[in-house]
Amino acid sequence: MPKQEFPFPMPNGWFCITRTHELKKGEVKSLKFCEKEIVAFRTESGTPAVLDAFCPHLGAHLGEGGCINGETIECPFHAWRWNTDGSCAEIPYAKNFPPKAKDTKIFNYPCVEINGFIWAWHHLHQEEPTWEVPVIEGFNGDDKKWGKVYHYDYNVNTVLQEIAENDVDAAHFPKVHGSPSLPETDAIIDGIYKKTIAETLYDPNSNASEEHKVKDHEMFTTTFTRESWGLGTVGLKMINLPPDGGEFIMINASCPVDNKHSILRWSMRVSNETDDELGMAIIDGIANGVLDDLPIWDNKSYVSDPILCDGDGPISKFRKWVSQFYSEPLSS
Ligand code: FES
Numbered sequence: 001m002p003k004q005e006f007p008f009p010m011p012n013g014w015f016c017i018t019r020t021h022e023l024k025k026g027e028v029k030s031l032k033f034c035e036k037e038i039v040a041f042r043t044e045s046g047t048p049a050v051l052d053a054f055c056p057h058l059g060a061h062l063g064e065g066g067c068i069n070g071e072t073i074e075c076p077f078h079a080w081r082w083n084t085d086g087s088c089a090e091i092p093y094a095k096n097f098p099p100k101a102k103d104t105k106i107f108n109y110p111c112v113e114i115n116g117f118i119w120a121w122h123h124l125h126q127e128e129p130t131w132e133v134p135v136i137e138g139f140n141g142d143d144k145k146w147g148k149v150y151h152y153d154y155n156v157n158t159v160l161q162e163i164a165e166n167d168v169d170a171a172h173f174p175k176v177h178g179s180p181s182l183p184e185t186d187a188i189i190d191g192i193y194k195k196t197i198a199e200t201l202y203d204p205n206s207n208a209s210e211e212h213k214v215k216d217h218e219m220f221t222t223t224f225t226r227e228s229w230g231l232g233t234v235g236l237k238m239i240n241l242p243p244d245g246g247e248f249i250m251i252n253a254s255c256p257v258d259n260k261h262s263i264l265r266w267s268m269r270v271s272n273e274t275d276d277e278l279g280m281a282i283i284d285g286i287a288n289g290v291l292d293d294l295p296i297w298d299n300k301s302y303v304s305d306p307i308l309c310d311g312d313g314p315i316s317k318f319r320k321w322v323s324q325f326y327s328e329p330l331s332s
């Protein structure tokens with residue numbers, strides 16, 4: 001069979017475009033998001049904003065040489081200044097502000113900052129957000145209970161749907177990861193929200209690099225919860241870490257770049273009562289696990305009508321759930 005490219009357009013939803021600490025006051029970033037060139041910036045007072053990249057005056061890319069001037073971004077070409085909502089704030093050399101400039105707005109993506117990330121809303125037809133980014137416990141300044149946050153970023157050569165399908169693809173775990181699949185409960189689905197719970201015996205050294213393996217480790221029984229809000233936000237939690245019932249939490253904040261590329265940004269931490277070495281083995285093992293998937297994703301074809309068998313996991317149910325995140329492209 002010939003290789004089939006992924007057939008759907010860019011998904012609708014909230015996606016992570018950068019980490020909070022990676023966009024400082026006065027900083028401007030040129031990014032690619034959902035097949036669009038965009039500029040992300042933070043004003044002098046600290047407000048983040050995300051706009052389409054091209055200046056409506058004569059087309060310069062605001063992210064390539066643009067700078068922050070107060071609460072505006074200043075174009076590198078003729079210094080026109082643009083507000084965070086995309087309206088024109090000032091034309092420094094014009095005696096008369098042209099009426100067309102008053103009516104022009106650069107498209108501004110709805111943008112929120114939460115859980116240590118900056119999120120932008122993408123909708124194929126530029127419709128307003130239909131849900132909010134959830135506040136995830138442990139990632140919003142509640143540092144008394146939790147240890148250091150470990151960050152991992154991955155550039156992946158496929159789309160978010162293919163990456164997310166991995167979670168329900170039970171049969172790939174033994175072959176690709178050398179680990180048993182998690183015996184998850186049926187997903188609880190409520191619109192854009194999906195939750196699975198697995199009771200499992202967990203090996204903290206599974207996938208951990210040699211330097212982070214715990215000596216004399218023991219397997220432990222844990223409850224592993226996975227919550228998804230659309231294709232951009234996943235929260236994971238493991239409880240009952242030995243010996244005192246510690247917890248592991250994680251966010252997978254993801255971003256579609258285009259029809260072949262995505263970025264995953266993971267933040268992980270364990271609660272303070274957890275032994276540092278055990279926490280590091282779990283975190284390192286989970287960070288390494290995804291590396292096994294990359295060669296498959298780099299090369300695979302999309303199969304729209306797969307042959308499935310009883311051990312395959314709820315792949316069809318998953319595809320039905322994700323279908324809600326795609327709008328039909330407008331015919332041109
Ligand atoms: S192109 Fe941006 S100010 Fe001229």
Ligand SMILES: [Fe+2]
Nearest residue numbers: 166172176293
């Ligand atoms: Fe996998």
